[in-house]
Amino acid sequence: MLKLNKKIDRFLKKVGKRVTSAIHYVGEVSVLTGKAFYFAFKPPFKMGSIFQQANFIGVNSFSIVFLISLFTGIVLALQSAYALRAISGEMYAARLVALSMTRELGPVLTALIIAGRVGASISAELGTMKVTEQIDALQTLATNPIKYLVTPRLVALIIMLPLLTVYSDAIGMLGGYIVGVWKLKVGSVMYLKMSFDYLVLKDIFTGLIKSVFFAIVIAIIGCYQGLTTEGGAEGVGKSTTSAVVVSFILIIAGDCLFTTLFYFAFG
Numbered sequence: 001m002l003k004l005n006k007k008i009d010r011f012l013k014k015v016g017k018r019v020t021s022a023i024h025y026v027g028e029v030s031v032l033t034g035k036a037f038y039f040a041f042k043p044p045f046k047m048g049s050i051f052q053q054a055n056f057i058g059v060n061s062f063s064i065v066f067l068i069s070l071f072t073g074i075v076l077a078l079q080s081a082y083a084l085r086a087i088s089g090e091m092y093a094a095r096l097v098a099l100s101m102t103r104e105l106g107p108v109l110t111a112l113i114i115a116g117r118v119g120a121s122i123s124a125e126l127g128t129m130k131v132t133e134q135i136d137a138l139q140t141l142a143t144n145p146i147k148y149l150v151t152p153r154l155v156a157l158i159i160m161l162p163l164l165t166v167y168s169d170a171i172g173m174l175g176g177y178i179v180g181v182w183k184l185k186v187g188s189v190m191y192l193k194m195s196f197d198y199l200v201l202k203d204i205f206t207g208l209i210k211s212v213f214f215a216i217v218i219a220i221i222g223c224y225q226g227l228t229t230e231g232g233a234e235g236v237g238k239s240t241t242s243a244v245v246v247s248f249i250l251i252i253a254g255d256c257l258f259t260t261l262f263y264f265a266f267g
Helices: 002-040 048-056 058-085 092-130 135-142 147-181 190-195 201-228 234-264
Strands: none
Touching: 002 048, 002 092, 002 147, 002 201, 002 234, 048 058, 048 147, 058 092, 058 147, 058 201, 092 147, 092 201, 092 234, 135 190, 147 190, 201 234
């Protein structure tokens, strides 16, 4: 009986420690988010840093977003056509590709790409600055690290990720068009008509709203993990891994939440 009580006590302590750690993590991330948004509206504005980050996040991601979105559209059209062949409805693959890319796959895939490419880079860069005491040097020079390092990345991601999402939607639909016209032998005009007749602004804005949330997640999680890095090079590696993993989880969970909300609230 005594051994059982000790095991229960250890278990409860472990659970309590995990819960306390999670609450502490959420609290610190929330504080960082609030400060980053506060400095986004407080002059002086770091326009040079924002443009630099926007170029790194957006322009340098065009090629990888193009390839992944194109192949996703192609695969989605092929799989849709295979399923619709039973009812001779291959032409409806155009509608399925358009809706899937704009509402779900476009924003989610783009966010995952950027989280893996940019989120990891942000965490590694800030983590290296942290362990080499460069952030302490900024504070010594009366420079706020959040305004100087976090806010430009947050603003750049909020601007560029929705643009990349629209780009991803278009390229994914292009992939579906290639399959529909060349493989399924659907007329070009008919395929475009089937794609856009059923596509409304609500579908596009649904994906764009998600992309703004995903941008905030990627920026804040990447910066937080970098700013809290400890333990030298090993710590930088752990922070980078944590930034990508946590961002991926929050992106998928957020997508589920927003999809449910939009489904029940807006139909």
